[in-house]
Amino acid sequence: MTAVPDTVRRRLTGRVPDDRIRTVDVPRHDTAEVAKLLALPDLASAVADALDELGVGAVLTTDALAPLAPDMRVCGPAVTLRYIRANADPEVVRSAGSRLVVGDRDLYGVARPGDVAVVDCGGNRDWALLGGLSAQWALKAGLTGCLVDGAVRDTATIVGTGLPVWSANRSPRAARHRVDTVAINDVVSVAGVSVRPGDYIVADADGVCVVPFEHLPAVADACVTAQAAEDALVAAIRSSAGLEELVRRTSTRHTPE
Numbered sequence: 001m002t003a004v005p006d007t008v009r010r011r012l013t014g015r016v017p018d019d020r021i022r023t024v025d026v027p028r029h030d031t032a033e034v035a036k037l038l039a040l041p042d043l044a045s046a047v048a049d050a051l052d053e054l055g056v057g058a059v060l061t062t063d064a065l066a067p068l069a070p071d072m073r074v075c076g077p078a079v080t081l082r083y084i085r086a087n088a089d090p091e092v093v094r095s096a097g098s099r100l101v102v103g104d105r106d107l108y109g110v111a112r113p114g115d116v117a118v119v120d121c122g123g124n125r126d127w128a129l130l131g132g133l134s135a136q137w138a139l140k141a142g143l144t145g146c147l148v149d150g151a152v153r154d155t156a157t158i159v160g161t162g163l164p165v166w167s168a169n170r171s172p173r174a175a176r177h178r179v180d181t182v183a184i185n186d187v188v189s190v191a192g193v194s195v196r197p198g199d200y201i202v203a204d205a206d207g208v209c210v211v212p213f214e215h216l217p218a219v220a221d222a223c224v225t226a227q228a229a230e231d232a233l234v235a236a237i238r239s240s241a242g243l244e245e246l247v248r249r250t251s252t253r254h255t256p257e
Ligand SMILES: O=C([O-])CC(=O)C(=O)O
Pocket: 128, 129, 130, 131, 132, 133, 134, 135, 153, 154, 174, 175, 176
């Protein structure tokens, strides 16, 4: 069983039993790596190019997970939560005072400022696992974003909080009494992509990139190099008098002898 230190214990509600908290020790890189990435104007596209170049990681399109608002962007290490769908009728569960556990608050409790919550909803896309209250709790804990492979609700309130959230669906119906928490900080599956605690989530209006923890520094360096080349190309586009000059200045074609 995980030893939960007192500093973390004071941040937990106690709803999730300790044996479902797989670890509180999530690896994290220096925040300078995150700052390099957040400086990129087209964050997820740049990171996706670097993942292609290095042959690592995974991406998800906005068909799989979409941001609640187009200006949302995030980069940070994942803390994870996995649910399963409960079999019981929610009315029966509610009247029996069941111990089905909603684990979002305790996920935020084990997180550190800068982390991104990643929620595997066990295939449930119909019932909301995150709403306005949850978003405000996440912000209080210092989370910088949430990915929910399921539904969210209270969209107006969530967007108003400024917390960046990506989800597979939206639904007004709550998942309370319909799901149970299996694990906090275990490997999860999000739209078919595995995410380990500490893998970096990079997301914006174009979609989501999952950067394996060990590759983050190389990805950040590749992005900075590619951005410098792109900036030079943009300067050439802007300063060329016309297309002929632009093509001449940027062409790599061999001139015939
Ligand atoms: O209550 C719930 O289950 C989810 C919700 O609406 C919130 O977090 O505000």
